[in-house]
Amino acid sequence: MANSEIHRASTTAPVNIAVVKYWGKRDANLNLPTNSSLSVTLAQSDLRTHTTASCSSTYTTDTLTLNSAPQSLSSPRTQACLRELRSLRAALEDSNPSLPKLSPLPLKIVSFNNFPTAAGLASSAAGFAALVRAIADLYALPQSPSSLSLIARQGSGSACRSLLGGFVGWNVGTAPDGSDSKAYEVAPAAHWAELRAIILVASAAKKSVSSTAGMQATVATSPLFRVRAAELVPARMGAMEEAIRRRDFEAFGALTMKESNNFHATCLDTEPPILYLNDTSRAAIRAAEGINKAAGKVVAAYTFDAGPNAVVYYVEGDTERVAGSFKRILANVDGWDGDRGWAVQGQGLEGAIEESTAEALKEGVSRVILTGVGEGPMKTERHLVDEKGEEVLNMEGS
Amino acid sequence: MANSEIHRASTTAPVNIAVVKYWGKRDANLNLPTNSSLSVTLAQSDLRTHTTASCSSTYTTDTLTLNSAPQSLSSPRTQACLRELRSLRAALEDSNPSLPKLSPLPLKIVSFNNFPTAAGLASSAAGFAALVRAIADLYALPQSPSSLSLIARQGSGSACRSLLGGFVGWNVGTAPDGSDSKAYEVAPAAHWAELRAIILVASAAKKSVSSTAGMQATVATSPLFRVRAAELVPARMGAMEEAIRRRDFEAFGALTMKESNNFHATCLDTEPPILYLNDTSRAAIRAAEGINKAAGKVVAAYTFDAGPNAVVYYVEGDTERVAGSFKRILANVDGWDGDRGWAVQGQGLEGAIEESTAEALKEGVSRVILTGVGEGPMKTERHLVDEKGEEVLNMEGS
The missing domain is CATH 3.30.230.10 (Ribosomal Protein S5; domain 2)
Known part of the structure; x- marks a missing residue:
């Protein structure tokens, strides 16, 4: 050597x-x-x-x-x-x-x-x-x-x-x-390969509170948080695993939404309050509620991390009802041109999303990302350091 | 007769x-x-x-x-x-x-x-x-x-x-x-006649969930609510009465804000979630936080009922620091022309409210109302029904 x-x-x-x-x-x-x-x-x-x-x-x-x-x-x-x-x-x-x-x-x-x-x-x-x-x-x-x-x-x-x-x-x-x-x-x-997600990326709003600082403030100051950590989450872990095992989207979706809201509730209960959800997030929630109402069951399940972007889960068979309903409104933003995007007709569920909600989404969503459940880390021979130890340009393309 | x-x-x-x-x-x-x-x-x-x-x-x-x-x-x-x-x-x-x-x-x-x-x-x-x-x-x-x-x-x-x-x-x-x-x-x-409030009226956003329907949904579905009702509020009632008795604005204000956030947290934890706070409300919270930071103590205390309008309490001696900081930004909206409004110079605390927060307030606040603590119902001889039993025009003026 x-x-x-x-x-x-x-x-x-x-x-x-x-x-x-x-x-x-x-x-x-x-x-x-x-x-x-x-x-x-x-x-x-x-x-x-x-x-x-x-x-x-x-x-x-x-x-x-x-x-x-x-x-x-x-x-x-x-x-x-x-x-x-x-x-x-x-x-x-x-x-x-x-x-x-x-x-x-x-x-x-x-x-x-x-x-x-x-x-x-x-x-x-x-x-x-x-x-x-x-x-x-x-x-x-x-x-x-x-x-x-x-x-x-x-x-x-x-x-x-x-x-x-x-x-x-x-x-x-x-x-x-x-x-x-x-x-x-x-x-x-592979157990539930049909699970899809559309991410509604909210227009450049810098995260104001870092997750690390935010979560420690919540632990220290929110009287509601201890109930969440000690009682609610343990019960929800079991229910969520069961919903996934049974591929029960209605149970999975209802719990996903409830859980996201509960998390953001404890953020709001923090001193000073942490408000990650903005008017675009609110509109995404209303849109998902409208889609579910029009579908007669939970077909769209939103969740929000420590920021305003909505991630909306659905199953492949509901692509048109869920992603299609968003494309109906947001056809002009980036993100529909990939393989997954072309497959979305954009008819959606007519009237599922109220006009004021649609306006808020048009105003606040800068792009969508269509994705789904996937694999863990994968080895690749495409190295970003060449044989001489120099950084190479990223050759990935898109 | x-x-x-x-x-x-x-x-x-x-x-x-x-x-x-x-x-x-x-x-x-x-x-x-x-x-x-x-x-x-x-x-x-x-x-x-x-x-x-x-x-x-x-x-x-x-x-x-x-x-x-x-x-x-x-x-x-x-x-x-x-x-x-x-x-x-x-x-x-x-x-x-x-x-x-x-x-x-x-x-x-x-x-x-x-x-x-x-x-x-x-x-x-x-x-x-x-x-x-x-x-x-x-x-x-x-x-x-x-x-x-x-x-x-x-x-x-x-x-x-x-x-x-x-x-x-x-x-x-x-x-x-x-x-x-x-x-x-x-x-x-009269015990604390110096207590004032500025109401930031958010641009026409109809309340989407009535209080009655909303609160019953919270009771029925929010796991965090029972903690609020059974544990938090009873303790807070005593603390709030004590702060009022002592005319301790810092204690009154800190608890007022915490309490409003806790209430809205349980609304968000409701199924489906109730979101009364919008981007204008968020900006009002950030503005009050900025004012308090610049003042070095709690001089502005926001609270929100079942809607996006912020009510910000302060004491008369802090009129300029609190109402003045809002007038600095919102001088063009209605509500500054009454007796209380004329008394607000509008210098405020320079730099207390960040630019992005100020922009959001300018965009979302349609008028302010300047008010303060006051008396209960008062008898008046100005009758709205005349001696013949006919409704009269309201003669109140402003």
Whole structure:
């Protein structure tokens, strides 16, 4: 092995959108949550982070770029991820002296997101999942995705769920060291491959309160939050897993909406109040209610993370009723031109969405993203660092 | 006494804005609440209902007009008020045969609101308080305002609080017949006459969910609501009364804001969710937060009823810091031309309200109303029914 060899591994990792929300840490250093949560991993054809991890003695220090811009690696959270991954590699090297000594080498990590970061979509989950998965592959670590999720969790809580595909739970755990607070598979993507989502991206509204600061304020000041964490979420985890197991969209959808509203209620009950839902979000809620009323049952289920963008779940058979009803109004915005978009006729349910609601959506939605349930991180040979250790242009295309 | 005599009594009654919110009925027929509440009665120079109650054998049936438009008296709630008032009068007549027999005579009730009903300000409280007070005066009933509040409560829950001035509590009560669920004086207006309020009236947005329907949905579906009703409000009533007794604006203001947010959190936690706060409301919250930050303490305290209009309390000495900061931005809207408005310089606290917040307020606020704590219903000789029993034009002027 030449001393100047460049070791590389590349992966893509998905975004996930929770249907039982993570909000509140019981330990900020270890990123241990106050309650369990459950998410749907979204297809990487639509939204993904592509990351190459490389190491070489020719590098002088650890570096990270995201969309070609240098990023700091100095946060305690990122350092915790790197430290734990290096430690696992060092243990491998100790047990097998024939392995190359990668653990002491500087890392060069190069990442690209294929979605607009300005869109306010939570990219940290995909980002940390890709970082952990790529370094784990670089180091040929034998740990399962669930074990690796313990490391990703320390980078960004919800990142732990992006290490698996399909329907993913994150167990709150009880161990003080966090060793049982990790992601687990509720069902693979193939179990309910018909699950789709349309994301209504609200016009550039910068998130005013960071999730980390916001959730700790909620834990500290909201008297309603303790009921949510201690009583409601535990019961809802079981009900949500059951709905997914049975592919019961009405149960899944009703609980998804109720759960999103409950989470945002505790945000509003925070001192000072956290208001992520804006008039566009309100209109998305009204639109989904109108669609469900016209359909006579729950066919559209909205949920909102820590921002105004609506994610509306539906099943493939209801594409026209749900995505079609939105296309009827929002045909002029970006996002309908992909494979999934062309398949939406845009007839929708006539009259399902009231005129004032339609106006608010037209005014406030800047683009849509059509997606669906998808797989966990995937290895790729498309490296973002070339054989000489130089960052390459992202060759992904769209 | 001529048989054709027209008996008349007239009153004006105030609006009240709760600082501990009424939301949820434990008995819909008797309008019994799930929790106690507390409000500030607002000055009638700014907002009032003027009502004349008259009775005469020349009338053929009970009638009511509001702002010259005929209104139905057939609702069970209105009927309950009329029945109880007549019954009290009949008891008086039985005990004193020299009294004119008014209780069997048809009633003609004429009301005017001096505030724009389209503004979305809760007018039912002032309306029912004026109706009950005017008929009680017509009938020369000896009952105290607190006793009469039992009757007004059956018309519209929060109306019971408008029968008293100043700072008014409404006890949740425990009696099944509601006989202890009535208004009581926490402190008269003179106790803290410096308390002011600016109302930011949001541009014509019709209330989408009626209070009555909304609150019952909350009681039925919000798991967070029971904590509010059973635990939080009882503790907050005591703290709020104490803050008022001590004229401690910082304590009063902090609790007022927290309480409003808690109430709206349970609305959001309702199924389907009730969202009264819009982007204008959000901006009002941010503006108050900016003013308080610039002042270094709580000088502005927002609260929202079942709609998007912000009511911001402050004390007279902070007029410039609070109302002035709003005038700085909103000098072009209506509402600054009265006595109170002229006194506001409009310098405000420079930089207290962020540019984006200011823009949202300019876009969403259609007028301001400057008011303050005030007195309960007041008798007036300005009758809205003339001596011949005909409705007269409202002679109030502004």
